[in-house]
Amino acid sequence: xxxxxxxxxxxxxxxxxxxxxxxxxxxxxxxxxxxxxxxxxxxxxxxxxxxxxxxxxxxxxxxxxxxxxxxxxxxxxxxxxxxxxxxxxxxxxxxxxxxxxxxxxxxxxxxxxxxxxxxxxxxxxxxxxxxxxxxxxxxxxxxxxxxxxxxxxxxxxxxxxxxxxxxxxxxxxxxxxxxxxxxxxxxxxxxxxxxxxxxxxxxxxxxxxxxxxxxxxxxxxxxxxxxxxxxx
Amino acid sequence: xxxxxxxxxxxxxxxxxxxxxxxxxxxxxxxxxxxxxxxxxxxxxxxxxxxxxxxxxxxxxxxxxxxxxxxxxxxxxxxxxxxxxxxxxxxxxxxxxxxxxxxxxxxxxxxxxxxxxxxxxxxxxxxxxxxxxxxxxxxxxxxxxxxxxxxxxxxxxxxxxxxxxxxxxxxxxxxxxxxxxxxxxxxxxxxxxxxxxxxxxxxxxxxxxxxxxxxxxxxxxxxxxxxxxxxxxxxxxxxxxxxxxxxxxxxxxxxxxxxxxxxxxxxxxxxxxxxxxxxxxxxxxxxxxxxxxxxxxxxxxxxxxxxx
Amino acid sequence: xxxxxxxxxxxxxxxxxxxxxxxxxxxxxxxxxxxxxxxxxxxxxxxxxxxxxxxxxxxxxxxxxxxxxxxxxxxxxxxxxxxxxxxxxxxxxxxxxxxxxxxxxxxxxxxxxxxxxxxxxxxxxxxxxxxxxxxxxxxxxxxxxxxxxxxxxxxxxxxxxxxxxxxxxxxxxxxxxxxxxxxxxxxxxxxxxxxxxxxxxxxxxxxxxxxxxxxxxxxxxxxxxxxxxxxxxxxxxxxxxxxxxxxxxxxxxxxxxxxxxxxxxxxxxxxxxxxxxxxxxxxxx
Numbered sequence: 001x002x003x004x005x006x007x008x009x010x011x012x013x014x015x016x017x018x019x020x021x022x023x024x025x026x027x028x029x030x031x032x033x034x035x036x037x038x039x040x041x042x043x044x045x046x047x048x049x050x051x052x053x054x055x056x057x058x059x060x061x062x063x064x065x066x067x068x069x070x071x072x073x074x075x076x077x078x079x080x081x082x083x084x085x086x087x088x089x090x091x092x093x094x095x096x097x098x099x100x101x102x103x104x105x106x107x108x109x110x111x112x113x114x115x116x117x118x119x120x121x122x123x124x125x126x127x128x129x130x131x132x133x134x135x136x137x138x139x140x141x142x143x144x145x146x147x148x149x150x151x152x153x154x155x156x157x158x159x160x161x162x163x164x165x166x167x168x169x170x171x172x173x174x175x176x177x178x179x180x181x182x183x184x185x186x187x188x189x190x191x192x193x194x195x196x197x198x199x200x201x202x203x204x205x206x207x208x209x210x211x212x213x214x215x216x217x218x219x220x221x222x223x224x225x226x227x228x229x230x231x232x
Numbered sequence: 233x234x235x236x237x238x239x240x241x242x243x244x245x246x247x248x249x250x251x252x253x254x255x256x257x258x259x260x261x262x263x264x265x266x267x268x269x270x271x272x273x274x275x276x277x278x279x280x281x282x283x284x285x286x287x288x289x290x291x292x293x294x295x296x297x298x299x300x301x302x303x304x305x306x307x308x309x310x311x312x313x314x315x316x317x318x319x320x321x322x323x324x325x326x327x328x329x330x331x332x333x334x335x336x337x338x339x340x341x342x343x344x345x346x347x348x349x350x351x352x353x354x355x356x357x358x359x360x361x362x363x364x365x366x367x368x369x370x371x372x373x374x375x376x377x378x379x380x381x382x383x384x385x386x387x388x389x390x391x392x393x394x395x396x397x398x399x400x401x402x403x404x405x406x407x408x409x410x411x412x413x414x415x416x417x418x419x420x421x422x423x424x425x426x427x428x429x430x431x432x433x434x435x436x437x438x439x440x441x442x443x444x445x446x447x448x449x450x451x452x453x454x455x456x457x458x459x460x461x462x463x464x465x466x467x468x469x470x471x472x473x474x475x476x477x478x479x480x481x482x483x484x485x486x487x488x489x490x491x492x493x494x495x496x497x498x499x500x501x502x503x504x505x506x507x508x509x510x511x512x513x514x515x516x517x518x519x520x521x522x523x524x525x526x527x528x529x530x531x532x533x534x535x536x537x538x539x540x
Numbered sequence: 541x542x543x544x545x546x547x548x549x550x551x552x553x554x555x556x557x558x559x560x561x562x563x564x565x566x567x568x569x570x571x572x573x574x575x576x577x578x579x580x581x582x583x584x585x586x587x588x589x590x591x592x593x594x595x596x597x598x599x600x601x602x603x604x605x606x607x608x609x610x611x612x613x614x615x616x617x618x619x620x621x622x623x624x625x626x627x628x629x630x631x632x633x634x635x636x637x638x639x640x641x642x643x644x645x646x647x648x649x650x651x652x653x654x655x656x657x658x659x660x661x662x663x664x665x666x667x668x669x670x671x672x673x674x675x676x677x678x679x680x681x682x683x684x685x686x687x688x689x690x691x692x693x694x695x696x697x698x699x700x701x702x703x704x705x706x707x708x709x710x711x712x713x714x715x716x717x718x719x720x721x722x723x724x725x726x727x728x729x730x731x732x733x734x735x736x737x738x739x740x741x742x743x744x745x746x747x748x749x750x751x752x753x754x755x756x757x758x759x760x761x762x763x764x765x766x767x768x769x770x771x772x773x774x775x776x777x778x779x780x781x782x783x784x785x786x787x788x789x790x791x792x793x794x795x796x797x798x799x800x801x802x803x804x805x806x807x808x809x810x811x812x813x814x815x816x817x818x819x820x821x822x823x824x825x
Binding site: 048049050069070071072074075079080081082085086087088089090091095098099100102103104105144145148 | 701704705707708711712714715716717718719720721722723
Binding site: 281283330334336337338339340342343344346347348350351354355357358466470473505506507508509510511512513514515516517520521 | 652765797802807810
């Protein structure tokens with residue numbers, strides 16, 4: 001569904017991501033793992049149109065989206081949940097979710113579905129997004145992205161600011177969504193969690209793909225274990 | 233400094249060239265006054281990015297106050313001028329100080345100073361006893377002296393302009409000036425480097441306002457008659473903006489160049505009436521849209537690149 | 541005294557409408573449109589010309605307002621795009637200076653072409669009594685229009701999808717992009733809307749006193765003061781500030797004088813900036 005070829009991108013003329021190629025098949029869950037500063041966020045921002053590209057191409061469902069503006073890419077079914085979430089702070093949970101359907105008005109059936117995935121949101125529909133807890137904000141951010149019935153959901157470090165319990169709950173929800181057929185691309189520092197849900201993974205370090213393969217292979221790879229799992 | 237002396241030498245030849253034409257000399261003196269205003273605005277805006285939309289008003293404070301001090305209170309001319317200039321200095325310094333203390337950014341400084349400009353205009357219209365309202369005020373003081381003449385007034389204003397240029401140059405060259413220039417590019421970096429951004433802003437506000445007040449006061453005594461439109465926003469501020477945007481914001485001689493070009497242009501456009509306003513509006517748009525630091529600097533750097 | 545206050549409210553409602561347009565454009569893009577008042581004058585002159593040509597009042601008024609919207613659209617397409625492309629720091633300054641230039645261009649052109657035009661919409665019929673005060677029908681109609689417009693705006697922003705989209709761009713532009721909202725289109729829409737609102741104010745003002753071709757600067761300053769006092773970017777703030785300042789205006793004019801009143805209003809803006817930059821209801825300082 002998503003094909004990234006030879007992508008290089010960065011800030012202020014200096015590339016941070018070099019020649020990255022990756023793919024996500026329909027119905028797959030793919031993880032991008034790497035430490036802080038590896039370039040995961042930069043890569044994601046480039047893919048979803050928030051950052052300019054210096055080289056390479058991106059195809060979404062066979063369509064070229066390489067230099068498209070973020071809002072157009074979003075309307076084609078690629079939903080991105082950044083690490084900072086980017087909620088609308090002075091709007092209620094309900095309004096935030098409603099905007100997920102833009103330009104259409106709220107789809108009640110879809111709202112039901114999303115609230116089913118994240119029940120706590122249902123109890124806070126009138127609450128302002130800025131007053132939610134970290135975990136609730138994360139749920140709202142993912143929920144808002146889901147409202148548009150995306151074909152591909154990209155998540156950048158979805159466990160940021162979440163307690164271990166909430167992080168596990170988040171990944172259980174993602175797993176459930178995957179079972180229902182949603183295609184996922186997740187950037188994650190917490191390797192075990194990421195690999196628990198992913199089918200395949202890429203290891204990104206210094207802006208380049210260092211390793212790739214099926215999730216179980218990566219989990220067993222000595223290099224990965226040493227670098228990210230702290231296992232000697 | 234050599235550039236200033238050269239400019240001074242060049243400009244001092246103008247009266248010889250213009251001869252006895254009262255009209256042309258009046259224009260030339262007007263040009264010098266606007267050049268002085270532009271240098272002052274350059275100090276405040278060009279160097280420290282404070283958008284003082286009250287150039288005319290501060291000059292007007294100098295003008296009307298000095299006229300009143302001299303004619304009504306009977307003070308000697310020099311004392312009136314200095315006192316008026318000091319009050320203008322205080323006002324401008326106040327704006328800078330408030331902006332710094334409250335960490336106001338450019339838009340708020342612009343609004344506050346614009347509000348001051350308009351309030352002052354209304355004050356001039358309302359306080360008839362002191363200002364003559366829209367009919368204007370005759371300024372008796374100075375009428376028998378050199379300041380009322382043609383060539384003599386010209387050289388006086390030229391000396392004032394050259395002094396302002398020298399002050400500007402000294403500011404640029406001093407450690408204060410280094411701070412000014414680093415302010416232009418990155419305020420946060422300047423702060424980190426230990427540059428006291430706030431203090432320099434206030435200093436610039438004070439110095440620039442002093443320049444404006446002094447020039448405005450001298451103008452009042454030279455002309456012998458001032459009206460609110462002498463110092464109005466639409467008359468002064470817009471022209472100064474265009475002059476600086478053309479000649480080069482933050483350059484030494486940009487204000488002088490801009491003043492020269494637009495004093496002439498202004499006169500050429502007199503026949504067009506209201507369309508002159510349109511022309512100035514278009515100039516502001518085009519100049520600020522296409523040239524970040526000024527038309528002349530952009531053109532000279534392009535020329536330099538072509539030659540290289 | 542009641543009469544003065546009621547007059548103040550009538551005036552204030554229009555002040556509010558005037559400020560709303562300005563505050564919206566600022567809230568969305570950080571641009572303070574110093575040509576706002578001139579857009580109102582465009583509507584006034586267009587309507588006056590239509591009236592002079594025999595067009596019925598309602599149609600002329602509508603035409604004027606649409607004309608203002610058209611000019612706003614042209615401005616947005618030509619100049620504003622360049623301004624929005626700047627990073628925030630340079631944008632504010634460029635916006636101020638460019639719109640200042642535009643205001644001179646529009647004012648200069650209109651005064652040159654139509655030096656003595658003014659719009660006056662005479663609403664016939666006798667006076668009406670309200671709270672023991674005789675009010676002209678023109679005042680009441682103007683207030684009614686302003687109230688309806690204000691209500692429609694509030695409903696629009698609260699309830700409609702597009703209105704919500706506008707608020708989202710103000711609150712988090714990147715988040716808006718991620719849900720498929722095009723901030724540039726929204727900004728164009730709001731700019732045209734603000735021009736239409738300015739035109740509407742010219743129409744309502746003309747029901748109580750003539751709007752001359754030279755009114756642009758005064759209207760811009762009024763809008764500026766209302767916007768600043770209400771809080772840059774706050775629509776309810778603009779209305780509240782508008783009504784307050786309207787009352788201040790009429791009371792001060794009645795008891796003190798015209799020139800001092802202008803100074804009082806400007807001082808209100810300056811004081812707000814110095815003491816409470818976020819204004820009465822502003823969300824961001």
